[in-house]
Amino acid sequence: MMDKMIFGRYVPAESPMHRLDPRAKLLMVFIFVFIIFLANNIATYVVIGAFTLLILNMSKIPAGFLIGGLRPVFYLILFTFFLHLFFTKEGDLLFKWNFIEVYENGLRQGIFISLRFAFLILITSILTLTTTPISITDGLETLFNPLKKWKLPVHELALMMSISLRFIPTLMEETDKIMKAQAARGTEFSTGPIKNRIKAIVPLLIPLFVSSFKRAEELATAMESRGYRGGEGRTKYRLLKWESKDTILLAAIMVLTVLLLLLRS
C-alpha cells in the first residue's frame, strides 16, 4: 500500500511518452479534452482513435494498468451506451423485441459517446501513468507561473502538494498508531451502533490534529531556519527541459485539430 501512496499512479518505464516534458504532455491533454468534442462522424472518430492508440502504444504501459484506469468509469460507459441505445428514437428501426426498440441513431450515438468517454479517460490516464506527481507539479507550476501577477499563489500551491505527498504515508501510519493506542485505553472502535462509531472518531481525530499541527510547526521551523523566503528567486534541483520532441507532440495535436475540423460534418 505504501508504494502506491508514494508513486501515485506512476508506472516507471522507458518510453518516448515517459521522456517527454511534463509541460508538453499537460498541454497535449488540455487541448485533447477540448477537441474531442469536435468529433461527430465515423471519419473523425477513426482519426481520434488512431491518435489515442498511437499515444498508448508509445507509452509502453502494460494493458493491465490502462484497464485498471478504465474500471471506475466502466459502468458509466456501459450505462451511457445503453441509455442512448434504448432512449434515442431517431433514424431507422433496427431491432424490435417486445417493448425494446433499437434505432439506428441510438446505436450510433451509443457507440460514439462511449468511445469519446473511453478516449478521454485513456489519454488523461496516460499523463499520470507516465509522469511522476512531482514532475507534473513542476510542470503545472511553470505553466501557471504567469498567473502570479494576479496574486495566485502558484509556487505555494506546488509546495503544499509536495508536502502532502511526503506526509501522507507518515500520517496514515500515525492514524493507525493512535487507533491502537486509544483502543488500549478502552475506546470501543469496532462495534456498536452508528452513533457510537461517530462518537469514536473524536478520540481518533483530536490526537491526529495535534500530531499534524506539531509536524506542521516543526517543518515550518526547519524551513525558516534554512532560510526559506518564498518562491522568489528560488532555484530548482530538477530542471525541466523543452526539447524538439516536445514541440513535435504539440505539432501532432495541432494537426489532429485541423484534421478534425476538416472531417467533421
Add this chain to the structure above:
Amino acid sequence: MKLRPIDLTLAGMFITLMAIGANITSIAPFMMVGSVPITLQTFFAILAGVILGSRLGAISMVGYTLAGLVGIPVFAKFGAGFSTIFSSNFGFIISFIFTAYIAGKIVERFKSAGAYITASLIGMAVNYLFGTNWMYMAFKLWAAAPPAFSYKVAWLWMMAPLPKDIILAVCAGLMGHRLERTVLSKGQFKYLKRAS
C-alpha cells in the same frame, strides 16, 4: 496576504488530512457502516476553513484538488489522475474549496459554538448544492444523457447519504469549536493562527 511558512505547512497538512479522511475506511475499518464507507472529506474541508481561515482554507483545498489531479492518491479509494475530471463526482471535490471558504468566512465573523455548527451545516449544504449540480451537468455533458435523466433523479440519488453527512457536519462544527478553544488558543500552537 503573504503566506508564512507555517501557513504553507499547515495547508499541506490539511491536504494530507483530506487524503486520510477520504480513505479512512482502509485504516479504520469501523468507519464502514454496512457496506457504505463513511468518508471524512467534507468534515476535514469544513475544519480547514474553520481552522485555517477562509482564504488559506480555500487555497489548501485548491491544493487538494490539484494534488489529486497530478496523481497523488488523495481522492476516495486512493483515486487520482487527470481522468478524475470526467468522473461525475468531481463536483464534490471542487466544492470543498467553496465549503472551506464559506465555513471560514462565517467563523471569522461569529465565534460562538452555534456559529461553528451553522458554518459547518452551510458548508455541507454548499458541498451538496455544487456537487449535485455538477453531477447533473457531467451526466449531461460527458455522457450526453437523454432527458430521462432529469434534475430530480440527480437529487434523489443524493438523498441517501444526507443524514450521515448532517451528523458529521454538526460533529465537525463542535470539533472545530473545541480545537479553537483548547488546542489552538493555549500553549504551543497559539501562534499557528494568524492574528486577524
